[in-house]
Amino acid sequence: MIRSVLVANRGEIALRVFRTCRELGIATVAVHSDADARARHVREADAAVRLPGDAPADTYLRGDLIVAAARAAGADAVHPGYGFLSEDPEFARAVRAAGLVWVGPPSGAMKAMASKTRAKRIAAEAGVPVLxxxxxxxxxxxxxxxxxxxxxxxxxxxxxxxxxxxxxxxxxxxxxxxxxxxxxxxxxxxxxYVEGGRHVEVQVLADAHGTVWTLGTRDCSLQRRHQKVIEEAPAPALPVGLADALCAHAAALAKSVGYVGAGTVEFLLDGRGRAWFLEMNTRLQVEHPVTECVYGVDLVALQLRIAEGGRLAERPPEPVGHAVEARLYAEDPARDWRPWTGTVHALEVPEGDGLRVDPGVGAGDAVGPHYDALLAKVVAHAPDRPSALHRLARALERARVHGPVTNRDLLVGSLRHPEFAAGTADTGFYGRHLAELVAARSGFEKYAALAAALADAQGRSRFGGWRNVPSGPQVKRFRARPGGEEHEVRYRIGRDGLEGVPGVRLLEAARERVALEIDGVRRPFEIAFHGTSADVDSPLGSWSFTLLPRLPEPAPRTEPGSLLAPMPGTVVRIADGLAPGDRVEAGQVLLWVEAMKMEHRVTAPDSGTLTALHAAPGRRVATGDLLAVVVPPVTVPPAVVPHEPAVVPHEEAAP
Known part of the structure; x- marks a missing residue:
């Protein structure tokens, strides 16, 4: 029996494994980098071991340090989670060599699937169609x-x-x-490359006694930068018989490599319903909760049972209903999915009644530049797909998420988009619809700004109501985050209440709550202030504002042509041969900055000459750090040739 499990990971997946371990009475051990010293997964573990450094290469990718941590903490098993070393056969071998239980597949099966090219050959030999x-x-x-x-x-x-x-x-x-x-x-x-392809996968679970389960299909087609955003089970709108065929292919592949444990076989579907094998992930997937909801199982508990040598039942449970998962990220979809750092002031998502939340952070935690920007996974389970979509969209809409900018509004808009609701969305969904989804703004934003102004006044004013002495209007300025519209709020509190805002009556005003009657309908707003930020939550939606000073301070001057770091991160590459003095073209990629597991291109804003390069591979940068300077060519206006005004002879008028 496993008594103590070290999770060789961080964030949401570490917390997910800990939850099952607590339910089973198994002790938990966390590992953490210096950047994660105060992270939620560290706080919730029974014991934690430091991995010195911040970079993954020095910490979560150091198998030797993790094995040593397990032995030091008295763990007798290692669960790899997903990402980092979870699919490294050498790490699996090292764990077993240390006398620890590996909660994962045999290293031989992992090695067989580790290379996508080798995996394609094995799949073809097993009769699975491949590209x-x-x-x-x-x-x-x-x-x-x-x-x-x-x-x-x-x-x-x-x-x-x-x-x-x-x-x-x-x-x-x-x-x-x-x-x-x-x-x-x-x-x-x-x-x-299959245009308009759909990403469909099959959950596999196998024990060491020859039993292989396939737990239906999942659709993971809504992706950004080839990374999943929304997933669901079962995959909707599949041709008749295709789900059974994909499950048969997945089982055949698992058996061909002697697979044991949880894994996922991924397929690509074209517009004609043809499917091809993509790859096999020899680990638990991020999106596993939708399968758990539909089949009523705990995949982590089953992983632990299999690792102990236990047997699966002859057949898996029957599926019930439909489940959808959305990944809540600290990122700005409107700005090329730019990740966002900062402190999470609140993260409260409705749970229960078919709703499940797998958090990665909590209130007070910091989102840094070193790792993935996932805040939480929110899952809805319902008897049918339309109900699940509605339930998830509403839960996200009513969530309180304060701090970093998130993709929450994009998720809600995606779940309610007609194409996604029809079950036909493919991997090009955001390529076609991102602009419209990020442009959609609620018409109630101006009232949210008014509510923030009224709440702010409650905390600043010594006079709680109207004054008999006539006074000028109160004026406050807000900017919607991120980079949204600026709102100037003007109002006066007089004998008859709120003045200067047509169609609006003030019903209630406190520092944390304001109720307005807008065109005859009562609308409540909850407001939270964090420094110069105001977060406003309402049944109408949620907004985040920056309070602007009455007299803006002068902005720091930046030399023309300066390229500044768009986010904190690490410079990973410089364009080959690039050096000061080179001619560059507008849009040309000059260097790459890595932040939160994603590479971001820094491009030349204009054509010109690269006069300075302040970046080198491995350099850590903060937002606003100078990376390079591109000076456009000087344009000399054409010389002005002086000329005498033309003299037009004057003709006298006839008498």
Missing amino acids: APFQGDAVRAADLPVLVKAAAGGGGRGMRVVRELALLDGALEMARAESAAAFGDGEVFVEP
């Missing part, structure tokens, strides 16, 4: 578009879609560099 990679330089213009893909790892790293043959070599080079930096393996391959 055959191109051989060498065999890509022709007629083959476009193609996908350049890292053979190792996952999470969208080392992937590039190529639509022009001339760009293929550059995409290969960039993918190799990104894959080598992320996974220590620069192998990449090229395969056909």
Whole structure:
């Protein structure tokens, strides 16, 4: 029997494993980097061991340190979670060599599936349809578009879609560099890119006694940068018989490599309903909760039972209903999915009645630049798909999420979008609809700003009501975050209540709550202030504002052409051969900054000359740090040639 489990991970997945361990009476051990010393997963573990440093390469990717931590803390098993070392067969071997129980598949099965190119060969031999990679330089213009893909790892790293043959070599080079930096393996391959494809996967669970379960399908087609955003089970709108065929393929592949434990077999569907094997993830998936809800199982508990040598039942439970999961990230979809750092002041999402929340952080926790920006996963389970979508959208809408900018509004809009509601959304969904989803703004934002102004006045004024002495209007300025509209709120509290705001009556005003009657309808607003920020929550929606000073302070001057770091992170690459004095073109990528497991390109804003380069691979940068300077060419206006005014002879009028 397993008595104590070390989770070789952090954040949401560590907390998820701890929850099951507590229910089973198993002690828990956390590991943490210096950046995570006060993280929620550290606070909730029974014991924690420090991994010195901040970077993943020095901490969560150091298998030797993690094995030593397990032995020091008295753990007798290691659960890898997902990401980091979860699919590293050498780490699995090291855990077993240390006399510890590995809560995962055999290292041989992991190695067989670790390389996507090798996995495709094994899948083909097992009778699973695959998209055959191109051989060498065999890509022709007629083959476009193609996908350049890292053979190792996952999470969208080392992937590039190529639509022009001339760009293929550059995409290969960039993918190799990104894959080598992320996974220590620069192998990449090229395969056909399926336009309008859907990402459908099958949950596999197998014991060491020959029983293999397939727990239905999941659809994970809503993605940004090849990383999943919304997932659901079962996959909707599949052709008749396809779900059974995919489950059969997944079981055949698992059996062919002697798989034991939890794993996921991923497929790509085209518009004609044809499916091809993509890869097998030899670990628990981020989206596993939707399968747990539909099948009524605890996959982590089953992983632990299998690791102890236990048996699965002959058949899995029957599925019930539909489940949808949304990943709540600290990021700004309107600005190229820019990750957001800062303190989480509140994270409260409704639970119960078919709602489940798997948190990664709590109130007071900081979201830093080192790791994934996932705040929580929110899951809804209902008897049917429309009910599950409605339940999840409403829960997200009513959540209190204060602090970093999040993708919450995008998630709500996605769940209610007609294409997604129809069950036909594919991996190009955000490419087609992102602009409209981020542009949608509530018409009630101006009333939320008014509520914030009235609440702010309650905390600042010594006079709680109207005054008999005439006075000028109260004026407050707010800017919606992130980078939204500026609102100037003007009002006066007179004998008859709120004045200066047509169609609005003030019913209640306190520092944390304001009620307004808007066009005859009572609307409550809850307000929370955090420094210069005001978060407003209401049944109408949620808004975050920055309180602007009456007299703006002068902004620091920046030299023309300066490229500043858009976020805190690490410079990972400089464009090949780039040096001061080079001519660059508008939009040309100059360097890459990595933050929260994603690479962000820094491009030249204009054509011109690179006069300074203040970045180097490995340099840590803060938001606003100077990275480079691009000076546009000086345009000399054409010389003005002086000329005499034309003299027009004057003709006298006839008498």
